[in-house]
Amino acid sequence: MNEKQEFITRIENQIQVEEEYTKMLEDGKHRLSRSKYLILIPLTLFVIVAVISNMKYQNPGQILMIWIEGSFYLYMFYFFLMMIPSVGSDAKINIFDKKFLVYVQEFLRLANILRTVRKNRLTLVEFFWNSFLINTKPLVKGFTILYLIDLLCAVVMKFFDMIDWMMFLLLVVQIGVILIFYSRITAAKPGTPGFFVGKPLSEKENTGIAGVKAWLYVGIFCLFTCLIIVGAMFFPGMTLGQFLSDITLVPGEYPFLLVLILITQGLILRYFQGVESRKLMNSLNEHHLSVLKDDLLPRVSQAHPEDLTDLKREFLLFIMNKLLVQEFFYRFPAYVLMPNLLLALDPVAQEILVKTGEDKHLKYML
Numbered sequence: 001m002n003e004k005q006e007f008i009t010r011i012e013n014q015i016q017v018e019e020e021y022t023k024m025l026e027d028g029k030h031r032l033s034r035s036k037y038l039i040l041i042p043l044t045l046f047v048i049v050a051v052i053s054n055m056k057y058q059n060p061g062q063i064l065m066i067w068i069e070g071s072f073y074l075y076m077f078y079f080f081l082m083m084i085p086s087v088g089s090d091a092k093i094n095i096f097d098k099k100f101l102v103y104v105q106e107f108l109r110l111a112n113i114l115r116t117v118r119k120n121r122l123t124l125v126e127f128f129w130n131s132f133l134i135n136t137k138p139l140v141k142g143f144t145i146l147y148l149i150d151l152l153c154a155v156v157m158k159f160f161d162m163i164d165w166m167m168f169l170l171l172v173v174q175i176g177v178i179l180i181f182y183s184r185i186t187a188a189k190p191g192t193p194g195f196f197v198g199k200p201l202s203e204k205e206n207t208g209i210a211g212v213k214a215w216l217y218v219g220i221f222c223l224f225t226c227l228i229i230v231g232a233m234f235f236p237g238m239t240l241g242q243f244l245s246d247i248t249l250v251p252g253e254y255p256f257l258l259v260l261i262l263i264t265q266g267l268i269l270r271y272f273q274g275v276e277s278r279k280l281m282n283s284l285n286e287h288h289l290s291v292l293k294d295d296l297l298p299r300v301s302q303a304h305p306e307d308l309t310d311l312k313r314e315f316l317l318f319i320m321n322k323l324l325v326q327e328f329f330y331r332f333p334a335y336v337l338m339p340n341l342l343l344a345l346d347p348v349a350q351e352i353l354v355k356t357g358e359d360k361h362l363k364y365m366l
Contacts, residue, residue: 004300007308007315011297014319018289021323025282028325028333032274035331039267046260053257061162064153066254068171070261071146075178078269082135082326082336127320127339133188134321134337138280140182142272146265147175270332281323281335291318312352 050063151172158168296318300311322340327333 003308004303004305007300007312008297011292011300011315014315015289015292015297018285018292018323021281021285021325022289024325024333025278025285025335028274028278028335031327031330031333032271032278035274035333036271038331039264039271042260042263042267046257046264049257049260061157061160063257064157064162066257067261068150068153070258070265071150072174073258074146074262074265074269075143078139078266081266082334084326127317131321131337131339133185134280134284135277136185138273138275138277138334139269140186141276142269143182144179145272146269147178151175267332270334274332274334277335278333281337284337285323288318288323309352309355316349316352 054060054063154163154168154171154175157163158165163171296311296315300308303311320340321337324336324338325333326336
């Protein structure tokens with residue numbers, strides 16, 4: 001089999017992988033429909049325990065406070081939970097398509113990896129950045145619902161004088177920062193510049209006085225964006241200590257309530273992540289199949305041998321992220337885009353990326 005035929009076979013294999021993912025997305029629709037009813041179990045238990053605790057202590061404000069506390073804990077740790085692999089799933093698309101020992105051995109090829117990163121640093125940064133945006137977008141709806149409920153809880157507590165103005169304003173500011181962050185995520189389009197400055201920079205904005213003003217503009221917006229991101233990730237911890245000092249429930253009841261809240265909120269967030277990520281990945285998967293079948297495969301079939309290297313680079317960058325399924329015992333599936341680490345570590349892939357390294361500038365990332 002010659003080089004061209006091997007490349008065509010690789011593309012056809014990738015098409016089969018994408019078509020398998022299409023079947024999983026279709027099946028995920030039914031699994032999500034069955035999963036949503038499981039949310040009622042912890043939610044019902046929480047309502048029962050909350051009513052009993054309120055009858056016992058006559059302090060509904062503490063229940064609302066624990067609910068808000070749970071949403072802040074969930075916000076800080078949910079991204080780590082997303083890294084847990086599928087459990088009890090028949091999903092066949094995995095991040096590791098080789099034995100783990102082979103993966104470790106290839107990871108030790110550090111010199112080649114560093115060479116690839118040095119030659120293609122902006123391409124790889126862009127690739128990771130797009131993966132982050134695509135995987136974060138499905139979380140927007142769930143977190144927005146949870147924090148609008150938090151905002152309602154804060155208003156109720158302040159209206160009935162359960163918290164003072166300082167605590168109320170601190171809650172509103174933190175919720176506002178988180179919602180602003182997710183509004184930026186919603187507006188951002190993977191693969192295109194504009195997250196930091198709102199629009200691509202023109203060539204004229206990179207020279208002379210105009211260039212200084214443009215980069216000052218970029219710096220201000222980058223600083224503002226970083227403050228939003230840092231605030232969204234770390235500010236919630238500011239109120240947790242105050243929450244804990246204000247809670248007077250007995251030690252056995254407080255953690256049980258908090259666990260029920262975390263499970264309920266976690267399942268709500270996971271359900272909406274599954275619904276939204278399925279929509280997003282379905283669109284992305286259709287685009288992948290269209291490009292592979294209708295564009296790349298015909299061009300490779302008609303290409304001359306000297307054109308194969310550039311086409312291989314195009315193919316490598318196209319499959320640098322893998323479409324994956326994460327679920328727990330056939331329930332609450334979520335669809336994510338993960339870095340194809342084995343591809344980045346493959347010596348042949350590294351050689352192609354280095355040989356055809358691009359000439360990009362920072363402005364393309366803004």
